[in-house]
Amino acid sequence: xxxxxxxxxxxxxxxxxxxxxxxxxxxxxxxxxxxxxxxxxxxxxxxxxxxxxxxxxxxxxxxxxxxxxxxxxxxxxxxxxxxxxxxxxxxxxxxxxxxxxxxxxxxxxxxxxxxxxx
Amino acid sequence: xxxxxxxxxxxxxxxxxxxxxxxxxxxxxxxxxxxxxxxxxxxxxxxxxxxxxxxxxxxxxxxxxxxxxxxxxxxxxxxxxxxxxxxxxxxxxxxxxxxxxxxxxxxxxxxxxxxxxxxxxxxxxxxxxxxxxxxxxxxxxxxxxxxxxxxxxxxxxxxxxxxxxxxxxxxxxxxxxxxxxxxxxxxxxxxxxxxxxxxxxxxxxxxxxxxxxxxxxxxxxxxxxxxxxxxxxxxxxxxxxxxxxxxxxxxxxxxxxxxxxxxxxxxxxxxxxxxxxxxxxxxxxxxxxxxxxxxxxxxxxxxxxxxxxxxxxxxxxxxxxxxxxxxxxxxxxxxxxxxxxxxxxxxxxxxxxxxxxxxxxxxxxxxxxxxxxxxxxxxxxxxxxxxxxxxxxxxxxxxxxxxxxxxxxxxxxxxxxxxxxxxxxxxxxxxxxxxxxxxxxxxxxxxxxxxxxxxxxxxxxxxxxxxxxxxxxxxxxxxxxxxxxxxxxxxxxxxxxxxx
Numbered sequence: 001x002x003x004x005x006x007x008x009x010x011x012x013x014x015x016x017x018x019x020x021x022x023x024x025x026x027x028x029x030x031x032x033x034x035x036x037x038x039x040x041x042x043x044x045x046x047x048x049x050x051x052x053x054x055x056x057x058x059x060x061x062x063x064x065x066x067x068x069x070x071x072x073x074x075x076x077x078x079x080x081x082x083x084x085x086x087x088x089x090x091x092x093x094x095x096x097x098x099x100x101x102x103x104x105x106x107x108x109x110x111x112x113x114x115x116x117x118x
Numbered sequence: 119x120x121x122x123x124x125x126x127x128x129x130x131x132x133x134x135x136x137x138x139x140x141x142x143x144x145x146x147x148x149x150x151x152x153x154x155x156x157x158x159x160x161x162x163x164x165x166x167x168x169x170x171x172x173x174x175x176x177x178x179x180x181x182x183x184x185x186x187x188x189x190x191x192x193x194x195x196x197x198x199x200x201x202x203x204x205x206x207x208x209x210x211x212x213x214x215x216x217x218x219x220x221x222x223x224x225x226x227x228x229x230x231x232x233x234x235x236x237x238x239x240x241x242x243x244x245x246x247x248x249x250x251x252x253x254x255x256x257x258x259x260x261x262x263x264x265x266x267x268x269x270x271x272x273x274x275x276x277x278x279x280x281x282x283x284x285x286x287x288x289x290x291x292x293x294x295x296x297x298x299x300x301x302x303x304x305x306x307x308x309x310x311x312x313x314x315x316x317x318x319x320x321x322x323x324x325x326x327x328x329x330x331x332x333x334x335x336x337x338x339x340x341x342x343x344x345x346x347x348x349x350x351x352x353x354x355x356x357x358x359x360x361x362x363x364x365x366x367x368x369x370x371x372x373x374x375x376x377x378x379x380x381x382x383x384x385x386x387x388x389x390x391x392x393x394x395x396x397x398x399x400x401x402x403x404x405x406x407x408x409x410x411x412x413x414x415x416x417x418x419x420x421x422x423x424x425x426x427x428x429x430x431x432x433x434x435x436x437x438x439x440x441x442x443x444x445x446x447x448x449x450x451x452x453x454x455x456x457x458x459x460x461x462x463x464x465x466x467x468x469x470x471x472x473x474x475x476x477x478x479x480x481x482x483x484x485x486x487x488x489x490x491x492x493x494x495x496x497x498x499x500x501x502x503x504x505x506x507x508x509x510x511x512x513x514x515x516x517x518x519x520x521x522x523x524x525x526x527x528x529x530x531x532x533x534x535x536x537x538x539x540x541x542x543x544x545x546x547x548x549x550x551x552x553x554x555x556x557x558x559x560x561x562x563x564x565x566x567x568x569x570x571x572x573x574x575x576x577x578x579x580x581x582x583x584x585x586x587x588x589x590x591x592x593x594x595x596x597x598x599x600x601x602x603x604x605x606x607x608x609x610x611x612x613x614x615x616x617x618x
Contacts, residue, residue, distance in 0.1 A: 020278070020282075025274075028278060032278065032281050032282070032285075035282070035285050036281075036285055038285075039285045039286075039288040039289045039292070040288070042289050042292050043288055043289070043291065043292035043295070044292075046292045046293060046295070046296035047292065047295050047296050047299075048296070070299075072295075072301070073292075073295065076244055076291070076295075076301075079244070079248070080247075080288055083248065083251045086251075086255065087251065087254070087255060087281060087284070090255060090258055090259070090277075091277055091278075091281065094258070094262055094270070094273060094274065094277060095274065097262075097265060097270060098270040098271070098273070098274050101265060101266075101267055101270055102267055102270055102271060107274075110271040110274060110275065112267075112268065112271060113268050113271050113272050113345050113346070113348070113349055114344065114345050
């Protein structure tokens with residue numbers, strides 16, 4: 001598993017960046033979502049994966065016996081997914097309203113606020 | 119310490135109960151912000167007695183629970199948050215339009231203050247991430263509130279780049295957790311010394327550098343700021359300018375004095391390069407603009423450069439300068455934005471070309487502007503002079519001549535951009551080419567000065583002059599803060615308990 005996941009994460013990062021660099025609003029959002037997945041997976045992988053060893057203290061023992069899975073990264077990823085979901089929901093609504101009011105699907109057209117003399 | 123967090127949270131929730139009743143929302147907001155400021159003053163008093171106060175939430179001892187830590191730096195940032203929230207809140211009572219108030223301006227402001235003070239007090243990197251997200255979502259909504267075309271254009275860029283920053287932040291947390299196996303900042307600071315591979319620490323540092331760099335708008339990552347800051351109503355811009363970028367700077371200071379203290383030529387050079395380019399390019403951008411608020415917005419970037427410069431030099435004197443600079447810049451910058459809002463109320467425009475003659479009609483307003491603008495440019499004896507003096511002296515003492523040169527050039531260009539505003543808005547004669555019809559329509563839109571908008575401006579001006587007059591005690595406090603920051607042992611011992 002640990003040999004496969006880094007490549008998957010790299011692929012997700014690459015795909016996310018590729019999509020964010022597009023001009024379309026929708027691809028921008030999808031790119032951001034994929035980048036979020038990549039980071040979550042990275043957080044999960046980098047804190048070492050242990051399979052099939054729940055962190056439960058066996059009966060009669062005082063403390064955990066190695067090897068056991070670290071529960072904290074899973075909690076972190078879960079929190080990050082929930083937060084990411086909220087942010088993405090907002091971003092999608094923003095893009096929708098933006099599409100309606102600015103009336104373009106081209107990010108390059110969003111330059112009126114950057115102009116020097118308007 | 120919990121009070122400074124609970125009060126704005128409860129204030130926000132209570133004003134949600136009065137969703138249709140803007141008047142009650144105003145009352146709730148004012149009461150909760152005043153109470154929060156008082157709680158922050160109280161917290162400051164007890165921190166001055168005890169150096170560092172920690173609160174282990176949920177009763178779990180550090181490093182297992184989430185710690186809230188109030189040291190000198192966090193506490194005065196929280197106090198500034200309260201004061202600025204109050205000042206901008208009072209301003210918005212007189213300036214914010216009804217539509218935006220009805221769509222939850224006051225609850226959002228409360229949540230923003232809540233999350234910003236939470237970010238200052240957090241002692242846990244993942245908790246800090248969560249505070250950042252709360253701050254982001256409330257600032258996203260404030261930015262887009264009102265749905266004008268310009269706001270949405272700015273908001274799309276702001277949202278995109280800040281989501282990217284969060285993604286980098288999360289990746290950095292992953293790397294740091296993988297290296298040290300803990301999330302508590304004090305515990306990380308202890309354990310990071312035993313990590314064998316310094317390259318990986320630098321990697322984690324670069325992740326955080328990008329994340330905080332976007333939030334605080336340093337050189338290659340600032341492009342969301344000039345695109346978005348001038349689009350929402352001026353009260354929202356003012357509170358953003360006062361707090362949001364400073365949270366990024368706070369995170370920079372915290373991480374690079376507590377966690378990433380190892381010798382790394384790459385990081386040192388990165389900080390110096392960022393500081394110099396941020397200062398200079400920010401001020402060049404400001405000098406090129408021809409719109410009141412755009413000049414001020416772009417100019418925020420160059421001020422961030424000064425703060426990073428102090429961090430890059432890293433001596434006690436430099437950090438002292440940074441602390442004083444933060445106090446100075448929060449007051450002055452917010453004030454300039456609020457004054458630009460008043461000018462807009464009087465003249466119906468932010469364009470320098472359309473403005474003029476304010477000095478003749480409103481000399482008092484011109485005086486307020488001059489104090490803030492010259493303070494920003496660093497005229498003695500105003501606060502900007504002392505802030506820059508400390509930083510430049512720190513640079514000279516530690517032979518950072520290049521940074522000092524850039525800082526002085528930036529100061530000069532700041533003077534140029536401020537005097538441009540002065541000439542165009544206050545000094546020059548009113549443009550004659552306004553046709554009568556335009557004047558008539560303008561008169562209807564012009565809102566005039568009322569007490570709510572003038573009071574905070576006068577109050578902040580008085581406070582920023584006070585920062586200059588009582589420079590010595592404030593420098594004394596800044597020095598204590600710097601000493602605490604440069605001796606992370608104090609922080610670590612207080613968070614983890616004396617036994618460690």
